[in-house]
Amino acid sequence: MGDFWGGVRAAAGFAALFSALLASPLHAESDISGVWWATSYSPKILVLGGGDPPLNAAGKAQYAKNQMGLKVGTLVDKPRKVCVPDGVPRVLETPYPFEIFQVPKGQVTMIHELNHQLRVIPLDKPLRKYEELAAFANYNGYSVGHWEGDTLIVQSNGFNDDSFLDSTGLPHSDQMVTTERIRRIGGQIEDVITIHDPQMYSRDWQARFVYNQRNDIRIEDYSCNDSTHRDISQVKGVNEARQARAQGRLFR
Amino acid sequence: MRGRCALCLLAGLMCSIGAVAVAADAPKANNAIPPLMQEPGVAWRAYLFGGRTRPPGPAEIPYDRTANEYSPPLSGIGPITADPAHPFYNNAVAADLGVSSTYRVADLNNEAGRNLMPWAQEALKKQNALVLANKNGETRQARCWETGVPDIHEAPWEMYFIQTPKEVVMILGGPGQQVRRVYLNVPHSKNPKPSWFGESVGHYEGGDTLVVDTIGLSDRTFVDGYRTPHTTQLHVVEHFRITNDGKTLDVSFTAEDPGTFYKPWGARRPRDRVVAPYEEDVCQLNNDDIFNQGFDPVPTADHPDF
Numbered sequence: 001m002g003d004f005w006g007g008v009r010a011a012a013g014f015a016a017l018f019s020a021l022l023a024s025p026l027h028a029e030s031d032i033s034g035v036w037w038a039t040s041y042s043p044k045i046l047v048l049g050g051g052d053p054p055l056n057a058a059g060k061a062q063y064a065k066n067q068m069g070l071k072v073g074t075l076v077d078k079p080r081k082v083c084v085p086d087g088v089p090r091v092l093e094t095p096y097p098f099e100i101f102q103v104p105k106g107q108v109t110m111i112h113e114l115n116h117q118l119r120v121i122p123l124d125k126p127l128r129k130y131e132e133l134a135a136f137a138n139y140n141g142y143s144v145g146h147w148e149g150d151t152l153i154v155q156s157n158g159f160n161d162d163s164f165l166d167s168t169g170l171p172h173s174d175q176m177v178t179t180e181r182i183r184r185i186g187g188q189i190e191d192v193i194t195i196h197d198p199q200m201y202s203r204d205w206q207a208r209f210v211y212n213q214r215n216d217i218r219i220e221d222y223s224c225n226d227s228t229h230r231d232i233s234q235v236k237g238v239n240e241a242r243q244a245r246a247q248g249r250l251f252r
Numbered sequence: 253m254r255g256r257c258a259l260c261l262l263a264g265l266m267c268s269i270g271a272v273a274v275a276a277d278a279p280k281a282n283n284a285i286p287p288l289m290q291e292p293g294v295a296w297r298a299y300l301f302g303g304r305t306r307p308p309g310p311a312e313i314p315y316d317r318t319a320n321e322y323s324p325p326l327s328g329i330g331p332i333t334a335d336p337a338h339p340f341y342n343n344a345v346a347a348d349l350g351v352s353s354t355y356r357v358a359d360l361n362n363e364a365g366r367n368l369m370p371w372a373q374e375a376l377k378k379q380n381a382l383v384l385a386n387k388n389g390e391t392r393q394a395r396c397w398e399t400g401v402p403d404i405h406e407a408p409w410e411m412y413f414i415q416t417p418k419e420v421v422m423i424l425g426g427p428g429q430q431v432r433r434v435y436l437n438v439p440h441s442k443n444p445k446p447s448w449f450g451e452s453v454g455h456y457e458g459g460d461t462l463v464v465d466t467i468g469l470s471d472r473t474f475v476d477g478y479r480t481p482h483t484t485q486l487h488v489v490e491h492f493r494i495t496n497d498g499k500t501l502d503v504s505f506t507a508e509d510p511g512t513f514y515k516p517w518g519a520r521r522p523r524d525r526v527v528a529p530y531e532e533d534v535c536q537l538n539n540d541d542i543f544n545q546g547f548d549p550v551p552t553a554d555h556p557d558f
Contacts, residue, residue: 033416041558080556082536083396095558101414101421107292109414111421116431118423120530122292138532167556219433221448223398225551238558245556 030150030184033102035219036211039188040236041095043167043250048192048206059171059200066169071251075169078162083115083224085139087163088156088178089193091117092209095235099219108145108152113219113230121145121154130175133158137174154180165195167241168250173199187213286460286494288413288420288501293530295410295425296501296523308347316344319408320477322519325504329367329517332376332478335359338384355389358478364517372481372512379479387546391477395548396428396535398448400473401466401488402505404430405521410528411501420454420462425528428535434464444468446484462492475507483511499525 047053055063069075078084085091091112098112110119121143133142142158161174176197182189191209195201220230232238244250288296298319306312320342324330334340338357346353358376359365368376382388393399393407409426420434432449436456444451450469457463466488475482490505501523508516541547 043558077556078536081553083551083553084534084536085532101416103414103416104289104292111423111431116429118429118431118530118532120292122529136531139534140532218435221398221432223448223551224553225397227554229557232558241558245558 029102029147030152031102032108032152032182032184032189033100035097035099035214035217036189037097037214037217038093038095038235039210039212041093041232041238041241043241043244045089045093045166045170045207048208053165053170053195054202054205055171055200056198056202062171062200063169066164066171067251070169071248077164077167077169079115079139080167080224085115085117085163087139087159087165087172088119088141088143088180089195089207089209090164090166091119091140092180092191092193092207093166095232095238096222096230097214097217097219098211108154111219113222115222115224119143123147127155127157127177130157134174137161139163141178151181151183154178154182156180171200172197175199189213284456284459285415286456286462286492287498288462288492288494289415290525293527295412295526295528295530297410297526297528298408298521298523308344310348313345313348316342316348318522319344320406322406322476322521325506325518325520328506329515330364331517331519332358332364332368332476332480333362335380355383356391356478357383358480367514367517368480369512369514375481376478382546388548389545390547392474392479392548393428393477396539396550397548398473399424399430400448400469401432401450401452402490402507402519403473403475403477404432404449405503405505405519406477410526410530411523412530420464423530425530425533427533429530429533434462440465440467446470448473450486450488460494462490464488464490464492466490481512482507482509485509485511501525 045053066075070077079086079090086094094112094114096113098110101109106123108121108123117140119140123145125144127144128142137158137160139160139162141156143154143156145152145154155177157177159172159174159176161172164170165172176195178196179194180191182191189211192206194204194206196204222229321340322331335357336359339354340356341349341351341354343353357380360368360373360376365373379388391406393403399406404424407424407426409424412423412425414421418436420436422432422434424430432452434452434454436454438453440451440453444467446468448470450466452464452466454462454464469482469484469486471482471484474480475486486507486509488505488507490503493502495502503521503523504518506516506518507513536550539550
């Protein structure tokens with residue numbers, strides 16, 4: 001009998017230990033640190049599952065207005081003109097590399113080569129309310145993250161409405177909330193982002209970005225007033241995008 | 253009995269894994285790495301400026317004067333300083349004194365001024381003349397340009413560090429954040445392409461200091477807020493030393509450039525440990541030269557590159 005209860009206690013102790021190990025950050029987190037570089041680039045964001053972004057009536061009107069403004073030059077694409085941050089998810093679409101850091105503990109930092117944009121993502125903190133952030137809204141928003149198994153979940157809000165979702169002028173409102181699921185798949189990471197913005201879209205929709213690990217390169221200094229930058233012509237889609245822009249096909 | 257032993261074995265194995273896991277997760281008791289990076293939100297900020305907790309007044313002047321100026325080195329030739337005939341009052345000092353702020357006019361007659369080769373003296377004379385004509389007084393940093401090294405130390409904003417075994421990343425907060433990287437325990441490349449922040453390599457010394465050696469700096473930057481120019485031969489060695497029981501980061505550097513300075517010179521830039529989580533602050537917006545003061549344009553692309 002004593003043996004039986006001893007066995008139960010040992011089993012219970014083992015179960016508790018096993019649970020604790022599974023729950024420990026070392027086991028929950030995946031190593032996504034290092035330099036990453038997009039596998040492809042598209043000036044128009046590609047909706048996961050195909051089709052067009054589900055713009056509602058207000059979104060369609062704003063998109064048409066943005067496209068016309070960008071086409072005739074009354075609207076400035078500030079990230080490409082004066083180096084302001086791209087905003088989310090456009091920052092995920094750039095054909096330049098970026099680096100992810102998982103230190104200090106409790107924070108994930110993404111530093112992009114393009115305009116040395118920063119995303120500082122505190123872990124295990126609550127997403128702040130829109131009302132708290134409205135007066136301090138910014139381009140890349142306010143992000144918080146947590147790990148679910150091997151996937152980093154990043155939620156962001158507090159965006160200003162001075163950015164586009166892509167290079168064609170796809171709009172968003174300042175009440176957009178994004179949720180990214182970032183996970184490592186071998187030598188790549190994927191970032192699947194969900195756009196929640198009822199003011200501009202009739203439903204939530206997703207896009208997926210995939211990056212190759214490139215720890216063989218160093219992130220370079222970049223400023224938009226440089227005359228030369230890193231050669232990005234080998235990133236699939238860049239040359240086509242440059243042609244489309246040069247031929248005036250980027251905006252309808 | 254056999255079942256219990258199997259459980260014990262399994263539990264022992266898991267305990268061992270747990271012990272390894274804990275050991276890997278625990279902070280390394282390695283005194284050779286100064287904790288420039290600490291918990292999230294910890295940064296190193298120059299004196300008081302922007303974080304003043306007391307009312308302005310004469311008592312603050314000694315501190316506020318250092319807000320965006322280099323401090324003199326412990327020995328040797330120091331940095332360019334203000335012409336005594338045209339004192340530099342940054343915003344904080346101007347508030348202390350109850351006067352208008354001024355732009356920087358370089359003293360070219362002191363030791364640091366005489367250390368400049370003729371072309372650099374001439375460049376600063378032209379710059380002084382512009383400032384005295386109320387033109388082009390803003391620093392490159394204030395115009396949102398990459399400052400390079402050592403001018404990144406001029407700005408008082410928070411400096412955040414990320415330390416990995418292979419590199420140290422410095423992030424300067426404030427309007428228009430700047431990022432530079434230091435690669436640890438590797439030699440310089442043979443001919444690094446000149447860039448805004450050059451090529452920095454570094455190592456730790458004495459348990460409390462990061463030493464950084466930088467070459468390959470673009471001559472599009474200046475070495476200070478006076479717009480002292482330099483060539484691509486500029487070579488900067490910085491020491492980042494944690495002092496004062498961990499409360500202060502004492503940054504000192506020496507700069508040599510056989511194309512610009514007769515002798516190496518140096519400066520110091522102490523920063524205080526603060527808790528100030530990073531926040532995006534975009535320099536380029538609402539930063540137009542509305543009074544036509546001949547400021548540098550904010551960085552602007554001729555055309556989008558993709």
